[in-house]
Structure formats: C-alpha cells, structure tokens
Amino acid sequence: MARSMNLVLNxxxxxxxxxQGRFVRYDAKAINDHMSFLEMLDVVNEDLAHKGEEPxxxxxxxxEGICGSCGMVINGVPHGPAKSTTACQLHxxxxxxxxxITIEPWxxxxxxxxxxxxxxxxxxxxxxxxxxxxxxxxGAAPEANSLPVxxxxxxxAFDAATCIGCGACVASCPNASAALFTAAKISxxxxxxxxxxxxxxxxxxxxxQMDAEGFGxxxxxxxxxxxxxxxxxxxxxxxxxxxxxTAMSVAPNEIKxxxxx
Amino acid sequence: MQLDSRxxxxxxxxxxxxxxxxxxxxxxxxxxxxxxxxxxxxxxGGAAAATFGELGYNVSCFCYQDSPRRAHSIAAQGGINAAxxxxxxxxxxxxxxxxxxxxxxxxxxxxxxxxLAELSVNIIDQCVAQGVPFAREYSGLLGxxxxxxxxxxxxxxARGQTGQQLLLGAYQSLSKQIEQRTxxxxxxxxxxxxxxxxxVARGIxxxxxxxGKVSAHTAxxxxxxxxxxxxxxxxxxxxxxxxxxxxxxxxxxxxxxxxPCFTQIHPTCIPQSGDYQSKLTLMSESLRNDGRxxxxxxxxxxxxDPKNIPEADRDYYLERQYPSFGNLVPRxxxxxxxKEMCDLGKGVGPEVxxxxxxxxxxFGDAVKRLGxxxxxxxxxxxxxMYERITxxxxxxxxxxxxxxxxxxxGGLWVDYNLMSTITGLFVGGEANFSDHGxxxxxxxxxxxxxxxxxxxxxxxxxxxxxxxxxxxxxxSHPDVRRTVGExxxxxxxxxxxxxxxxxxxxxxxxxxxxxxxxxMARTEAGLKFALAKIPELKAEFYGNLxxxxxxxxxxxxxxxxxxxxxxxxxAELTCRDALDREESAGGHFRxxxxxxxxEAQRNDDAFSYVAAWxxxxxxxxxxxxxxxxxxxxxxxxxxSYK
Ligand SMILES: Cc1cc2nc3c(=O)[nH]c(=O)nc-3n(C[C@H](O)[C@H](O)[C@H](O)COP(=O)(O)OP(=O)(O)OC[C@H]3O[C@@H](n4cnc5c(N)ncnc54)[C@H](O)[C@@H]3O)c2cc1C
Ligand code: FES
Numbered sequence: 001m002a003r004s005m006n007l008v009l010n011x012x013x014x015x016x017x018x019x020q021g022r023f024v025r026y027d028a029k030a031i032n033d034h035m036s037f038l039e040m041l042d043v044v045n046e047d048l049a050h051k052g053e054e055p056x057x058x059x060x061x062x063x064e065g066i067c068g069s070c071g072m073v074i075n076g077v078p079h080g081p082a083k084s085t086t087a088c089q090l091h092x093x094x095x096x097x098x099x100x101i102t103i104e105p106w107x108x109x110x111x112x113x114x115x116x117x118x119x120x121x122x123x124x125x126x127x128x129x130x131x132x133x134x135x136x137x138x139g140a141a142p143e144a145n146s147l148p149v150x151x152x153x154x155x156x157a158f159d160a161a162t163c164i165g166c167g168a169c170v171a172s173c174p175n176a177s178a179a180l181f182t183a184a185k186i187s188x189x190x191x192x193x194x195x196x197x198x199x200x201x202x203x204x205x206x207x208x209q210m211d212a213e214g215f216g217x218x219x220x221x222x223x224x225x226x227x228x229x230x231x232x233x234x235x236x237x238x239x240x241x242x243x244x245x246t247a248m249s250v251a252p253n254e255i256k257x258x259x260x261x
Numbered sequence: 262m263q264l265d266s267r268x269x270x271x272x273x274x275x276x277x278x279x280x281x282x283x284x285x286x287x288x289x290x291x292x293x294x295x296x297x298x299x300x301x302x303x304x305x306g307g308a309a310a311a312t313f314g315e316l317g318y319n320v321s322c323f324c325y326q327d328s329p330r331r332a333h334s335i336a337a338q339g340g341i342n343a344a345x346x347x348x349x350x351x352x353x354x355x356x357x358x359x360x361x362x363x364x365x366x367x368x369x370x371x372x373x374x375x376x377l378a379e380l381s382v383n384i385i386d387q388c389v390a391q392g393v394p395f396a397r398e399y400s401g402l403l404g405x406x407x408x409x410x411x412x413x414x415x416x417x418x419a420r421g422q423t424g425q426q427l428l429l430g431a432y433q434s435l436s437k438q439i440e441q442r443t444x445x446x447x448x449x450x451x452x453x454x455x456x457x458x459x460x461v462a463r464g465i466x467x468x469x470x471x472x473g474k475v476s477a478h479t480a481x482x483x484x485x486x487x488x489x490x491x492x493x494x495x496x497x498x499x500x501x502x503x504x505x506x507x508x509x510x511x512x513x514x515x516x517x518x519x520x521p522c523f524t525q526i527h528p529t530c531i532p533q534s535g536d537y538q539s540k541l542t543l544m545s546e547s548l549r550n551d552g553r554x555x556x557x558x559x560x561x562x563x564x565x566d567p568k569n570i571p572e573a574d575r576d577y578y579l580e581r582q583y584p585s586f587g588n589l590v591p592r593x594x595x596x597x598x599x600k601e602m603c604d605l606g607k608g609v610g611p612e613v614x615x616x617x618x619x620x621x622x623x624f625g626d627a628v629k630r631l632g633x634x635x636x637x638x639x640x641x642x643x644x645x646m647y648e649r650i651t652x653x654x655x656x657x658x659x660x661x662x663x664x665x666x667x668x669x670x671g672g673l674w675v676d677y678n679l680m681s682t683i684t685g686l687f688v689g690g691e692a693n694f695s696d697h698g699x700x701x702x703x704x705x706x707x708x709x710x711x712x713x714x715x716x717x718x719x720x721x722x723x724x725x726x727x728x729x730x731x732x733x734x735x736x737s738h739p740d741v742r743r744t745v746g747e748x749x750x751x752x753x754x755x756x757x758x759x760x761x762x763x764x765x766x767x768x769x770x771x772x773x774x775x776x777x778x779x780x781m782a783r784t785e786a787g788l789k790f791a792l793a794k795i796p797e798l799k800a801e802f803y804g805n806l807x808x809x810x811x812x813x814x815x816x817x818x819x820x821x822x823x824x825x826x827x828x829x830x831x832a833e834l835t836c837r838d839a840l841d842r843e844e845s846a847g848g849h850f851r852x853x854x855x856x857x858x859x860e861a862q863r864n865d866d867a868f869s870y871v872a873a874w875x876x877x878x879x880x881x882x883x884x885x886x887x888x889x890x891x892x893x894x895x896x897x898x899x900x901s902y903k
Contacts (some may be wrong), residue, residue, distance in 0.1 A: 034611075128433060158394040
C-alpha cells in the first residue's frame with residue numbers, strides 16, 4: 001500500500017553563476033512513497049509554479065540511471081542514501097514522514113553552478129577530448145573478429161567503461177578530484193588492445209587536462225568509490241597512476257614524434 | 262510536389278555501391294570551406310558529426326543536454342543487429358533485409374532496408390575498433406544472442422548497456438574532432454527553427470538554454486538527427502527531454518512528415534504507479550523468455566496476494582490464445598492482449614484514474630524449473646532495477662507489466678539519400694521515417710542510427726555539397742533575420758499569456774488523450790474525438806498558459822512550453838494520419854481492420870504507400886502526398902502466430 005508523507009526540503013537556490021545563492025525551505029506535502037526523488041521535486045515544482053515562484057532547476061533526462069544528467073547532493077551524499085543508485089532512481093520509500101532533506105548542487109571549483117542544482121560539467125568533456133578515444137576514422141576499421149580480446153580483459157574494460165560521467169566522484173571528494181572519472185576512461189582503453197597504440201600519449205594528455213581544469217589530487221579518501229552509482233572501483237586510479245609512470249619513463253621526444261605520426 | 266525517392270534500380274545487392282560510385286566528391290582541400298550543421302548528438306548525430314569532422318568539413322553540432330554523451334541513445338539496453346553470421350546459423354545480409362521488410366509489415370522502401378542490412382557489418386567493425394566492449398566468448402571472439410523472436414543470433418550486445426557503450430564510442434570520436442577543431446559543439450542549445458532561403462535549408466535558429474539568447478547559425482547544409490517523438494504521449498520510455506521541435510519546425514518550413522501514426526509500443530514496461538508518474542521504464546523483452554504472463558480469472562482476486570491465487574484461478578491468456586508462441590508472441594500482440602485484459606477490468610496493481618493497468622509476469626515456474634541461481638544469472642540486474650522502482654522482489658512476487666510507447670517509426674520523409682523535401686535538409690536516425698516501415702524489429706534502431714551517421718550521410722551529404730558553392734548566406738541575410746524575429750515573437754507570445762496552467766499539466770493532458778485514442782488500438786470514432794479535442798486543448802494552452810520567470814535566463818518552464826506547443830500540432834497530424842490509414846499495419850492497429858482472430862489486417866491494394874504530409878498553413882488541413890511502395894524481392898504476406 002502506498003504511504004503518504006510530509007517532508008521539509010532545504011534546497012539550494014541560485015539564480016545564475018553570479019548570484020550568491022542560499023538555502024530555501026519548502027514543504028513537500030502528501031508525497032507518495034512510490035514516487036522517485038525527481039518526481040517528488042516535480043510535484044514541489046508544480047506547486048511553486050502555481051504560487052508564481054520559479055521552479056527548482058535540476059538536470060535530468062533519462063531518469064533510468066544511465067545518462068548521467070541528474071546529480072545532486074542529498075543530505076550530504078551525492079545521489080543520496082541508496083548505494084549504486086543515481087538521484088533519478090532513488091525512491092521516496094527510503095524516507096519517512098516528517099523527514100527534513102537538504103538538497104545541494106555538486107560543489108567543486110571545476111563545476112561552477114549554472115542555476116540552483118544545475119552545474120557546468122564541461123570540464124569532464126574536455127578531459128575526454130584530451131585523449132579519451134581511439135583514433136579510428138569511420139571506414140578504417142578491420143574485421144571485428146580479426147582481433148580477439150580475452151574475455152577477462154574485455155569484462156574488466158567494461159567495468160571501467162560503465163562510467164556515466166555524472167560527476168558524483170568529484171562532488172564526494174574532499175579534494176574535488178576527478179581521478180576516478182579520468183582513470184575509468186584511461187583504464188577502459190588501456191585494457192583493450194585497440195587502445196594500445198595511443199596508450200602513452202593518452203594518459204599524459206588526459207591527466208594534464210584534469211590538472212589544468214582545477215580538479216584536486218587523489219589522496220585515497222575512497223569517497224568516490226562509495227558514491228559511484230556504477231560501482232567503479234578505485235583500483236582503476238592505481239592503474240591510471242601506473243600507466244602514467246610508465247608513460248613518463250618514455251622520453252618526451254619519443255612521444256612527440258609518436259603523436260606527430 | 263511529386264515525391265521522388267531517388268531509390269536506385271537494378272539488382273538490389275549493387276544499388277548502394279552504384280550510388281556511392283555515382284556520388285560527387287568534394288576536394289579535400291575545399292572541405293573546410295563548407296559549414297555543416299548537425300542537430301543531435303545521439304548515435305545518428307554523434308556519428309555523423311564525428312565523421313564529417315574526420316572528412317575535414319567545418320561542423321557545428323547541437324544538443325539540448327549539457328554534454329553530447331547524454332543523448333537518449335544512451336538508454337538503449339538490448340543490443341544491435343548485424344548480419345555477421347558469426348554463429349553460422351544461416352544469417353546473411355539478405356536474411357536481415359528480408360526480416361526487416363517483413364517485420365516492418367511491408368511499409369518500408371526495399372532499397373533503403375537492403376543498404377541498412379549491408380552496412381550493419383561495417384558498424385560492428387567500426388565500434389569494436391573504437392573500443393566498444395561488446396560481449397565476448399571465452400575464445401575472445403564476439404558473442405551474439407537472438408533477440409525479439411529472431412530465429413538467428415545476430416544481436417551484438419554490451420551487458421544491458423548497449424546503447425551506452427555505442428554512444429560513448431561515437432562521443433569519443435566526436436570528442437577527438439572537437440579537440441581537433443573540426444567540430445564545434447554547442448551543448449545546452451535548442452534548435453527552435455530552420456532557416457530556409459529560396460527553398461534551400463541554410464541554417465538554424467537556436468536558443469541558448471542557459472542565457473536565453475536566440476541566435477542564427479548559417480551553413481551550407483543542415484542535418485537533423487534529433488530523435489523520435491514518442492513523448493507526444495507524455496508517458497513513454499523516452500528520456501524526458503525528447504521532443505519534436507526540430508522536426509516539427511522543419512515540417513512547417515516545407516519538410517514532409519511521413520507516417521506519423523506508425524508508433525511502437527513495448528509490452529514489458531513497469532506500470533504507472535500514480536498520477537505523478539513522469540516516465541515509464543522499459544524492462545527487457547528477454548524477460549518473456551522465462552516469465553509467464555497471467556491475470557486472475559476472478560475479479561474477486563484482483564487485490565489478493567498473487568502468491569495465494571491457486572493455479573486453477575489464473576488465466577495464462579497468451580499461452581491459452583497462442584498455444585505455439587505463448588508468451589513470446591510479437592510486441593504488438595502481447596501489448597494489445599494486455600490492454601484487453603485491463604479493459605475487461607482484470608488488470609492488477611494500483612488503480613490510476615479508476616483502472617488497474619498491469620498484468621503479472623511470473624517467474625515462479627522458472628525458479629522451480631531452473632533454480633533461483635540460474636534465473637538470477639539471466640535476469641538479476643533487471644530484477645534489481647524492478648525492485649528499486651517498485652519496492653517488490655520479483656523472486657517472491659510476480660512482476661507487474663504494462664505496455665508503453667517506446668519508439669516512433671514515422672518521421673520526416675527522406676529520399677534514398679536521406680534528404681527531406683527541403684533541398685539541403687538531411688535527416689538521420691529516429692528522426693526520419695526511412696527504414697522500419699510500420700514496425701521496428703528489436704535491436705534495429707541502433708543499427709539504423711549508426712548506419713546513417715557513419716556511412717550513409719557522409720556519402721550523400723558530400724554528394725550534395727559538391728554541387729553547391731560554400732558560403733553565400735550569412736547572419737545578416739533578410740530571411741535569416743526574419744526567422745530569428747519569428748522565433749523571438751513565438752517566445753514572447755508564450756511568455757506573455759500569463760494564465761494559470763503549467764506547461765507540464767497541458768503536456769500530461771495531451772499525452773493522456775493521445776494514449777487513450779491514438780495509442781495501442783485506434784477507432785474511427787476515437788480518432789475523430791481526439792481530433793476535436795486537441796484543438797480545444799491547444800486553444801486553452803494559448804489562452805491560459807503560465808510561465809514563471811523570463812525568457813532571458815535558464816527557464817525550464819519555457820523549454821517545456823515550446824516543446825508542448827509543437828507536440829500539440831504533431832498530435833493532430835498523428836491522429837489524422839491514423840484516421841486516414843484505413844488498415845492495420847505493424848504498430849498501427851485500427852480496430853475496424855482485424856482478422857477474425859483479432860490480428861492486424863493490412864490492405865495492400867489501398868495502402869501500400871508512404872503517407873507524406875505537407876504543411877499548408879496555420880489552421881489549414883495538411884495535404885497528403887503518397888509515395889507508392891513496390892516489393893520486388895520480399896513479397897507481402899500476412900503473418901500468423903496462432
Ligand atoms: C528504453 C529504450 C531502450 C531501447 N533499446 C534499444 C535496443 O536495445 N536496440 C535498438 O536498436 N534500439 C533501442 N531503442 C531505440 C533507440 O535507442 C533509439 O531509437 C535511438 O537511440 C535513437 O537515436 P538517434 O540518434 O536518432 O536520437 P537520440 O539518441 O534520441 O538523440 C537525439 C539528439 O538530438 C538532440 N536534440 C533533440 N531535439 C533537439 C533540439 N530541438 N535542439 C537541439 N538538439 C536536439 C538531443 O540533444 C540528442 O542529442 C531503445 C529506446 C528506448 C527508449
Ligand atoms: S536522469 Fe539520467 S542518470 Fe539520472
């Protein structure tokens with residue numbers, strides 16, 4: 001049977017990047033416990049709109065936990081209290097009548113607030129642009145089965161590739177480090193033979209971009225792994241570091257001539 | 262206008278090769294002088310933009326999300342078809358072609374479908390080379406499964422995240438081009454209109470979703486890959502932002518809209534739990550391999566704990582009605598039978614708007630037969646997802662399922678080159694109507710999006726560009742300024758209504774109307790009712806809409822209002838098309854046209870054509886243009902699953 005509950009929300013409201021921002025209290029009345037967390041916010045938003053107040057802006061799209069759009073800090077935890085679950089897949093049955101819920105945007109220097117709970121995560125895109133790909137033109141690919149990949153490697157690569165780029169790892173980290181995000185892509189491609197030829201360049205460029213964006217360093221707090229909705233393991237960060245050390249041991253001019261080729 | 266499909270003739274195996282050879286080329290040194298606009302960064306748009314960039318064109322790509330990686334394609338679960346015949350089970354390009362034409366209920370163009378089947382093999386090569394981690398066997402070679410009732414195992418998959426992995430592959434290639442500055446990405450930017458100068462597409466007008474700034478972007482060619490319009494039904498399995506604005510606005514500028522009534526329903530989605538529901542979640546079709554569908558025989562049992570309902574009191578209606586196919590009947594049949602049961606008052610689960618809409622999908626027998634571990638191995642991730650959403654454990658309580666809108670076969674009409682009826686406007690992916698006829702087979706949308714993006718558009722758009730001089734129209738052109746002015750006026754109009762109802766409430770009401778009268782089963786009376794009702798609701802929208810805030814800022818209500826406004830117009834056209842098509846075909850089921858067994862009945866003599874609708878003016882009836890279909894290779898037959 002559905003339960004109905006009344007909640008109090010403390011929501012971060014900020015009109016734009018220049019605005020100071022502040023918490024505002026809202027009553028969320030008659031919330032059905034079958035609702036998703038975002039549906040609860042929809043209901044609050046419809047209510048606000050009826051009163052002529054601006055609705056709370058938040059990013060969302062698939063609402064299935066796969067696009068990585070949604071992201072908010074719920075009671076201090078990125079994506080909220082359920083393990084391996086994005087905010088859009090969080091359901092209200094985890095809350096109870098009378099609960100007070102604090103909702104904030106991702107907080108990190110590299111993620112400026114756009115409005116309310118919406119932040120600018122383009123820094124993550126730029127890390128991928130720095131080298132998170134295999135350079136293969138459309139049409140240039142060899143027959144797919146001409147390159148067997150051991151199942152174990154492929155499975156491990158997948159575990160890294162499953163990252164949805166939501167940025168929760170950054171939001172959870174006391175240093176606002178993007179190490180888990182960056183390591184996931186580096187590992188995905190380093191574990192596969194297709195990623196081999198560009199491996200050295202890739203790790204150097206992606207790590208350099210990560211630093212240039214103003215993300216902090218990893219000091220092994222492991223908060224990122226705990227909040228990652230896709231359970232990406234911090235062992236990939238160790239892998240990234242090993243990849244980097246190996247890449248550093250290659251003479252820079254060798255790298256130069258390689259990247260020219 | 263006479264519709265020319267420009268489909269090549271001659272032996273079907275040679276048509277694409279021939280067309281490629283005849284295509285004109287642009288000199289590599291000249292390519293950067295050509296501006297190419299791609300709207301959309303899903304599988305079709307992402308692949309197209311990356312490939313145009315690789316070829317050296319000057320590309321601008323647009324999406325409404327904050328990153329191109331989040332396009333709706335990311336959500337596809339099941340897999341992608343390709344005629345590799347790695348399983349040596351008798352598959353071939355010809356068989357995939359045959360299955361797709363037949364699956365589309367003989368309402369697609371043979372030439373296009375053959376090309377799609379042909380290119381399917383290149384797609385897999387491309388994606389593997391990018392590092393897409395498809396499922397592999399212990400040999401290290403690629404694995405396959407059979408999907409959606411196909412008799413061969415031709416589906417490639419990446420756990421339950423095939424769309425995600427394919428999209429990330431395209432996104433990574435796109436990222437490389439962004440880094441190389443051949444592509445400029447415009448995220449959080451929505452296309453609100455198409456710029457047409459002297460009958461030729463010359464650019465788009467966009468709104469920056471963060472600042473509200475309206476601007477014009479001119480180009481030598483415009484490629485729309487903006488996805489499907491399933492959200493006209495409000496509740497669907499599509500992402501929340503999916504919309505018809507890019508395609509609808511282009512339609513109003515002269516692009517014909519083809520077969521809007523061909524919409525697909527997916528039988529296994531998690532039912533609605535209340536009137537606050539914001540979207541529906543699809544559960545993989547594979548569940549029907551082991552799950553048994555039933556409803557209680559007695560109305561008194563509807564609210565009873567299903568575990569306590571004895572076998573004798575359960576109606577396994579699919580097994581009863583279709584003894585040979587049972588729970589594995591095709592999507593549309595499974596969907597309609599579920600609706601029928603619920604209409605009869607036999608649905609289970611919570612009551613929403615007075616009706617219980619759900620049927621049981623029971624794994625009790627599977628657990629007994631195979632053991633819990635074997636069931637877990639096959640379905641555990643799906644069971645977890647179900648439990649997260651419903652709070653019920655499918656190992657103990659039967660799942661509840663109900664059909665939902667999932668995909669739209671209709672879309673902008675395109676010729677063989679994927680060019681619309683506007684010169685210089687190309688359309689790829691779910692946004693066009695081209696390859697799936699009246700019904701799409703499982704795992705074929707990803708294939709089509711990538712075929713269009715990586716392989717078809719790069720050839721056909723280059724061929725087009727080779728015939729035009731680059732540049733010519735810039736932002737100061739009067740037609741460009743006029744279009745920008747019209748967009749601003751439209752935004753102004755929405756902002757200044759200052760009524761009482763939110764855009765969300767209108768969209769929801771429109772969606773309910775569409776689902777009730779133009780959903781799984783359609784009738785003449787119902788469609789006529791909807792056609793009377795939609796204009797009323799639309800009039801109320803323009804008289805009583807309320808948007809808080811201003812247009813010069815991030816405004817989620819304004820975004821929603823613009824999309825809803827376009828859905829109203831598309832909804833009307835969809836109902837009109839459904840009314841006009843006096844037959845049942847694929848996803849379009851007219852109750853008046855069924856066999857004695859309740860199966861869809863096509864009328865090939867009268868309706869073997871593509872309905873391409875032409876916009877004739879505000880509040881004027883659209884004009885129907887027909888592209889006749891002929892079948893040289895696969896001869897139309899009536900299907901039977903009894
Ligand atoms: C839940 C689910 C599961 C599915 N599973 C499968 C499967 O297993 N196999 C299969 O083959 N198919 C599947 N499909 C279908 C398939 O995913 C889609 O048909 C396909 O991904 C569409 O790709 P696309 O590139 O055409 O469009 P999309 O991926 O929808 O991309 C549209 C793009 O256009 C942009 N856009 C839209 N409007 C505008 C605008 N006005 N201005 C600017 N940008 C705009 C968006 O930002 C986005 O980038 C599934 C669909 C769903 C809903
Ligand atoms: S909305 Fe897509 S992951 Fe949450």
